[in-house]
Amino acid sequence: MRAAGSFSVAVIICLLWCGVWEVAPMAKANTSPSQCKQEVGRLRDECRSAILPGRNPSALCCQIVRAAHVECVCPYVTPKVANLIPVGRTIKQIEGCGRSVPRNFKCGSITTPP
Structure with missing residues (x-):
């Protein structure tokens, strides 16, 4: 059971990371804790299969990732999480x-490659 739980956490974290990359170019918006919780839940639910080898994000997953807010995602990127991504x-x-990835962008404990 613990292994399955750890894998689920890794999947959620990787999905959150996808959200980080997508929203980096966007201006920060004022989001409430409940809005952030909803966004994180949608990322987890709709993008779960994208982390599996050989799988790509669905159209709905990509839509959710493009709409995510950086201030909701970056707090989850701790040093421990960064090692799993x-x-x-x-x-x-x-x-x-269909999105570009910004270079040298810092989110939590990760900075994108130059």
């Missing part, structure tokens, strides 16, 4: 959603 694969998935 496959940065290169995540960048490719985001680009597959």
